[in-house]
Amino acid sequence: MKFLLGKDLRVGYQKRIVVDNVNIDLNKGEVLCLLGPNGCGKSTILKTITDHVKLIGGSITVMEKDLNHLSNRERAKHMSVVLTERISPEMMTAEDVVATGRYPHTNHFGKLTNHDIKIINESIKIVNGEELKNKEFKYLSDGEKQRIMIARAICQEADIMVLDEPTSFLDIKYKVDLLNIIKTLSLEKSQTIIMSLHEIELVSKIADKVLLIKDGKIYNYGTPEDVITDEAIREVYNLNSGYFNTTMGNVELPKGSSKAKVFVIGGGGRATKIYRALHKKDIGFYSGILFKNDMDYNISNALGHKTIAEDAFIDISSEKFNEAKFFIDTSQVLIDSGVSFKGIGKANYKLLQYALEKGIKVMSLRKEDLGLNFIKYDSISSMINEVMSLKDS
Amino acid sequence: MKKNLRIKLVFIALILFLIYTIMLNVVSGSIDLSYKDIIQGILGKRVFTELEHNILFKIRIPRIISAILFGIALSISGFLLQTFFKNPIVGPFVLGISSGARLFVGLFLLTNITIGFIKSPLITIFLAATVGSLLSMLLVLLFARKVDNISILVVIGIMIGYIASAGTDFMIAFANEHKVASLVNWSMGSFSGISWSMIKLSAVIIIPTVILVFLLSKPLEAYLLGENYAKSMGIDIKTFRIVLILLSSILSACVTAFAGPISFVGIAVPHLTRLTAKTSNPKILVPAIILSGASFCLISDYFARTLFSPTELSISTVTSFIGAPIVIWLMINRRKRI
Structure with a gap:
């Protein structure tokens, strides 16, 4: 009873x-x-x-x-x-x-x-x-x-x-x-x-x-x-x-209206704050390559124009890799959130290399330079300011 | 423990002050009677002259007893209203309840209406005053449902008071002179000329009512948290509300019936007592208010009699001088919340 x-x-x-x-x-x-x-x-x-x-x-x-x-x-x-x-x-x-x-x-x-x-x-x-x-x-x-x-x-x-x-x-x-x-x-x-x-x-x-x-x-x-x-x-x-x-327990505003110009390499929750900062300034973005069990995936899905994601715990397929390359080609800037490139994450390292080869500006929050020629930032805000100035030009 | 000590001290001070004000009123007046004379007289070591005896037992003592009774009644009535409205700025006088009582007493004094089988004019006056109090209280409550701003409610109460007074004046204009004289005397607000039969009747009304209020200490305390919480604790709010209003109206009606409208005692005494005792607990506050209400009226009556002797002021003149500034001070201090 x-x-x-x-x-x-x-x-x-x-x-x-x-x-x-x-x-x-x-x-x-x-x-x-x-x-x-x-x-x-x-x-x-x-x-x-x-x-x-x-x-x-x-x-x-x-x-x-x-x-x-x-x-x-x-x-x-x-x-x-x-x-x-x-x-x-x-x-x-x-x-x-x-x-x-x-x-x-x-x-x-x-x-x-x-x-x-x-x-x-x-x-x-x-x-x-x-x-x-x-x-x-x-x-x-x-x-x-x-x-x-x-x-x-x-x-x-x-x-x-x-x-x-x-x-x-x-x-x-x-x-x-x-x-x-x-x-x-x-x-x-x-x-x-x-x-x-x-x-x-x-x-x-x-x-x-x-x-x-x-x-x-x-x-x-x-x-x-x-x-x-x-x-x-x-x-x-x-x-x-x-x-x-309801899974993440947070509220998201509608997606921005402007065209995407930025590609964000996210993962491990490192990119969530970057997504939010871009979204607040109405800078459209793509994001990848994420795994579907990542919190960044939820947020990027809610805020970004396109999220390239692979199922959790498996190697990134060449299909997803090529899709990511396609969106990088249409971007002005690539933002590297500093996610780990170890193990199944090494596909993202290749994406970063690819962008540099293509002459796309790469901004990174990474501490170590990995022998690559990208611009290092120590805060998200300084990076976003830089992206905004690009957008205006 | 500190709190308990404070309360004990407050009670001791209040009792001493009450004794002092009683003594003051016994000895002072047109005929000098020293403390020594009186004590010796009471102990039988000295025989009072007939004049002294008359002054003591026909004038001063009845007056003292009525000041005590009416002081208690007004203060407790004010305390109940303040609990009811959850605001220290209300009292039977400012809410127009005393004036409503006066209007109805006027109706009986100036016209020849009698209530059926009741022969005693005193009971008739008391009943008239109670009906008047309750009616103006109902009117105030009606407005209280519309406005939640207590300042506006007080203004409305004052307006109701004016309307009631205008009604009384209207009747005076058409009444015969001899009856008018008795009304004017009565409505001055005074403890003089109160007979033993009036005292007995008011004691019969006031003492049980005040005891009942004290017995209601527990729900009164719960009521401080507001009606919704009080209800959740198991109080029948509708009944309790009626009881509060009835008791406070009976008390203020009784005073108005026998001493006329007396202003501001109902506001000033409970508030000052609360501030001094630093508690809202009715179990402590009700007895403290009984003591301070009695002293307040005694001291006010003492000033009324002696300040410009042989001219006697009305008691309301004195209580207004003391009470009205307290109300102003209260209103200014609580402006943020009103």
Whole structure:
């Protein structure tokens, strides 16, 4: 039997249904992420689960108990929340704020027992908030506030924690910290977590289940491996230009429009920054000869005019080699990213020689000169400036 | 630990100050009665003259008790409103609630309407004031749903206050002189001329209400995090909201009914207390506000009686002089957030 079951949920407001037919099932300790563009109904679904918006149809059960039939207090023992709204209570320390999480467990006067205080301290420790606890909550930074609000939710000791966009307003360090905390909670405390996230690339790293929502409809539900595909993301987010690479977890802008003038010898991830720099300045490029398991391959495919690539781990075929030569012939410049020429990479060394023979200008980031007559650069930016001046002439 | 020490010191200081203000009010006035005389009198070593006895038990002590009761009621009422609106700039007077109460009391004092079976004029006045408070509170809430800017809400509250006052003035224009005199006296805002029966009635209303507020300390604290969080902790928000409004309206209505509208106590006392105790915990704050609210009204009444003696100022004159600058200061300091 599933721990948490949402069946045929119809969520929205009196006059307007926001999302219909939401079905979710979670085991204890699983993490569910809601993903979708702004305004797709993520927040409304979460608010319905937390009962801040009344459920219009369907049922939510936790261990076969209908959540809507529980008293407020019982419900609070099952579910803690971290909301998007920013609170700034007067004269309350971070510790005071965390302590309010004990509300459903304390007596009528809210007296904190030693047990309560122990749990409060543990919760603060989980979010690494020890040095914050005596500070006034109002004056903490956004990231610190978010951590404290999570500690507050932790110390409520509910089986389910619902977080609405917990990463917004957080910089990268805090995002990583936060996801780490969530992972710890799910793995070590068997805390079931339901949250909405903006960052597609983070979802597959943290979620056990994904609910992908588009325009008030459930696009797909399942494990991130099944649900988050390049195509699904393009459709859900209406990405007509540019695209989101779900394998690499990054966003790419549309390809440039100008004609290619540069050939980049890439590989081993060394060329990614070169591709980006060229793309930013709208300098078209070809790239090769890459292996299909290389990260450069993904990026070059997204940004370049033509990518010549060979299947992974095999010698470069003469067919690919000749194709590369053809594109080098039409280029003004060849950029050598400094990739290893050893083993199956030696075909690229031959390409470099070929370019020099043809009198094509070769710019290289390589430290050693290999007895060849190319121009050495020590930074990508100086190289790109040089390419730009060529382009103008 | 440092925090606990501070709170203990604050309580000791508040208790001492309350005792001091009570003593001050007992001895000062048109007839000199020294501390020594009074203590000896109470211990039975000295017999009070009839005049002294009358002054003490018919004038000064009732006045002291009413200042204490009304000070507590106004401060707690303000505290509840501040919790409700999550803002320290609100109080029963600025939101127009006191003026609404006054309008309805005026309606009863100036016309001959009586409420069915209730014979006691005091209870009638109290009920009228409560209805007036609640109505203007509802009006404020109606506007509060439209504007999320607290400054605008305060301005709206002041406007509601003016409209209510205009309504009262309108009735005065058409009422007979003798009734007008009683209304004008009443609406000056004063602790003088309060009878023991008024005190008993207000004590019966104020003391249980304040105890109830104290018993609500736990949800009040949770409410500080906002309604959505409070709900997630298991509070029935709709009920709690009604309870907050009802309790604060009853408290301010009671004061308005028997002492007239008294301004700014409701804002100044909870805020100053919060600043001094450096906590928002209602379990600490409610008792502290009870002590400081009582002292604040006692000291204000002392100034009202003695500053220009024999001319007596209205209590609102004094509380406005102290309270209004505090509100201005608050508004300027919090401009960033408003």
